[in-house]
Amino acid sequence: MRFPSLLRRAALAAAVTLGGCAAPPPAPSQLDAEMQRLMAAAHVPGLAVAIIRDGQVTQRGAYGYANVEKRQPLRxxxxxxxxxxTKAAFAYMVMQLVDEGVLALDAPLPALLNKPLPDYPKYADLKDDPRWRQVTPRMLLxxxxxxLNWRFINENNQLDFKYPPGTRYVYSGEGLNILQLVVEERTGxxxxxxMQQRVFDRFGMRDSSMVWRKEWEGRETTHYAxxxxxxxxxxxxxxxxxGSMDTTINDYAAFMAxxxxxxxxxxxxxxxxxxxQMAIVSLQxxxxxxxxxxDLxxxxxxxxxxxxxxxxxPRGPAFFKEGNDDGTNNFALGFARQRDGMVLLSNSSNAQAMFLPAVEYVYGKTCLPWFWMNYIPYDRPELMTPQARTHPVLSAGCGL
Structure with missing residues (x-):
């Protein structure tokens, strides 16, 4: 059973009233203690955290292990x-090209590519579907x-459209890789x-790359399911x-700042x-x-x-990006008005269960759409069941 819409609005208004005034960030020792407590509770072997205030990185921390078996500390x-x-860093680079007139957000793919998209072997699956001609960089970004996200999700392992272009939010890694093709052809x-010239060098990201570097040998994390x-x-x-970028908390915090x-x-x-660009209407x-x-x-x-x-x-407009893979949960959050933010990088598939309490420890109630992101807290296992989709707490408009 859901709360009425009026009650949802009241809950959000109360959160804005309580959370609108930014509290000072926790002292480094307090942040360290809380992150380590949450890691132990959620069974996270390694976590790196950065706090940004007014566009400047003010705190960084690394906890636990890069490699548990070797007792190698995370740094x-x-x-x-x-x-x-990676997608957020790529989007930032693409917007530079838009700024410079190299790329038009609303130009259709036939006007941007050297040949029809299905003529590229990776996209031959779309040869009988003319809807690819309607797709624009704005839609891909x-x-x-x-x-769909990845073609292997389909039983036939073929790429296809799940909705007409421009009609619904559907997370698509395939779409970002198509935009990569466009960008590489337009720039040569x-x-x-x-990425090195326009993002990594600009923000002093000395240990970030879209491909592996041999000199990193021995400095990388091991990951844990x-x-x-x-x-x-x-x-x-x-x-x-x-998604191919390797980075560090030092580097990605510099980018986020x-x-x-x-x-x-x-x-x-x-x-x-x-x-x-479009309202998100999917439950998760x-x-x-x-x-x-x-309408949750x-x-x-x-x-x-x-x-x-x-x-x-409650702090005004916010933006975020997640990064997940087997043995990896990452999160970056920004509050545009205050130019404040937070980055969390982990080497564990369990870390997303501590991200909401970690964010709320630093910022208080943020109304983060945590259920949509599947950031179900480690101490709320009842919300991991199918029945959780109608749980009243989800309808209150502002989280737990």
Missing amino acids: TDTIMYGASL SHTSGL LPLQTL KDGAVIAHKRRGEARAA GVLRGEGLSPAAYREMLSP QFPSHWPGDT WREVGLTIGLGWPLYQS
Whole structure:
């Protein structure tokens, strides 16, 4: 049973009243103690955290182990897999190209590619579906192309449209890789070079790359599944916009601080990037191509921008990005008005269970759409069941 809409609005208003005044950040010793407490409770072997205030990184910490078996401590310069945090860095680079007139957000693919998309072997599955001609960079950046996340989700292992282009948010790594193809052809440069010049060098990200570097040997994390099973760090040799970036908490915090300052983009491009493109109506982010709508997130204004999901927090407009893979949970959150933010990188599939309490420890109630993100807290196992989708706490408009 759901709370009435009026009660949901009242709950959000109360959260805004209680959380609108920013509390001072916790002292480093307090932050250290709380992060380690949460790690132990959620069974997370390694976590790195950064806090940003007014566009500057003010705190960094690394806890636990990069490799449990070797008792190798996690450090702020440990090489960690960024997973889909890559997408946000790629989007920022794309918006620079838009700023410079190299790329038009609303140009259709036939006007941008050297040949029809199905003529590229990777996209031959679309040869009998003309809808690819309607797809634009705006749709690809905002995950509204209608393409599913990965073709292997389909039983026939073929890429297809789940919705008409421009009609629904459907998270799509395939779409970001198509935009990579566009960007590489329009610039004549490989993605690794573009990201190095326009993102990594700009923000002083000395230990970030879209492909593995040999000199990192021995500095990388080992990853751990939910049951603690060991997953080796992949040494990716191909740059992929959807997720091949290795980074460190030092580096990604520097990037996030730069994003919060709007560095490298015109005010117009920055506003466009963080402007709502489409409301998100799926109950949870994955699998977002499943049918069915909900108004559960309307109260917090959950929408998709260009590269970043957006919502209205008690602190004003907020944007975020997650990055998940086997043995990896990452999260970056920004509050645009205050230029404050937080980055969490882990080497564990369990870390997302501590992200909501970690964020709320630092910022208080944020109205983070945690259930949509599947950030179900470690101490609320009842919310992990199918019945949780109608749990009253989800309808209160502002979390636990």
